[in-house]
Amino acid sequence: SAVISQKPSRDICQRGTSLTIQCQVDSQVTMMFWYRQQPGQSLTLIATANQGSEATYESGFVIDKFPISRPNLTFSTLTVSNMSPEDSSIYLCSGLAGGTEAFFGQGTRLTVV
Amino acid sequence: GQQLNQSPQSMFIQEGEDVSMNCTSSSIFNTWLWYKQDPGEGPVLLIALYKAGELTSNGRLTAQFGITRKDSFLNISASIPSDVGIYFCACTQGAQKLVFGQGTRLTINP
Numbered sequence: 001s002a003v004i005s006q007k008p009s010r011d012i013c014q015r016g017t018s019l020t021i022q023c024q025v026d027s028q029v030t031m032m033f034w035y036r037q038q039p040g041q042s043l044t045l046i047a048t049a050n051q052g053s054e055a056t057y058e059s060g061f062v063i064d065k066f067p068i069s070r071p072n073l074t075f076s077t078l079t080v081s082n083m084s085p086e087d088s089s090i091y092l093c094s095g096l097a098g099g100t101e102a103f104f105g106q107g108t109r110l111t112v113v
Numbered sequence: 114g115q116q117l118n119q120s121p122q123s124m125f126i127q128e129g130e131d132v133s134m135n136c137t138s139s140s141i142f143n144t145w146l147w148y149k150q151d152p153g154e155g156p157v158l159l160i161a162l163y164k165a166g167e168l169t170s171n172g173r174l175t176a177q178f179g180i181t182r183k184d185s186f187l188n189i190s191a192s193i194p195s196d197v198g199i200y201f202c203a204c205t206q207g208a209q210k211l212v213f214g215q216g217t218r219l220t221i222n223p
Contacts, residue, residue: 004155009153031209033211041215041216042215043156043201043211043213045210045211045212048210094155094211096209100146100161101158101161102146102158102209102211103158104157106154107154109153
């Protein structure tokens with residue numbers, strides 16, 4: 001199956017700054033998604049990253065806070081903007097190469113201080 | 114949005130014991146997936162189920178897609194230390210988006 005390389009694996013950031021997380025897939029995928037996972041919690045979908053167009057955001061998530069890019073079928077970025085301590089979480093990207101069996105990157109553990 | 118109710122939330126067992134966890138939903142789904150997440154890693158797919166009543170095994174893991182299409186269970190036989198982690202059920206919700214259960218945290222005492 002395809003492999004997603006996600007970076008950075010972790011970061012500690014100052015409040016008010018922004019962090020961009022990158023995901024690179026080793027093969028083309030039809031769909032890419034971004035999730036947030038609060039400590040000890042389940043995964044919550046932030047948005048679907050659409051290739052060549054604006055991402056589709058879930059309720060409670062907005063483009064100004066979480067801008068997403070997907071310039072091609074193997075790469076996507078998520079930016080966490082104007083960070084506050086409440087943004088401390090694990091952020092995960094996932095991909096679908098067809099079908100329904102999504103695979104995930106290793107995650108980015110973000111701590112905002 | 115749709116929710117999956119996963120239980121138990123946590124399990125503390127002895128090595129060698131069997132494990133059982135399940136997920137239920139008020140809605141019908143066409144696909145049930147079971148993932149395992151190790152600390153510091155993303156979830157890894159264990160088993161995928163596509164047909165109501167389907168029973169699928171992957172080594173010591175066995176999962177079933179409930180006949181009503183509203184539930185699924187995952188069993189682990191003869192647990193070993195590397196089975197420790199968090200197990201999630203997930204279903205596909207339109208446009209291939211996944212909705213996840215709350216997770217079952219498995220701890221094994223040697």
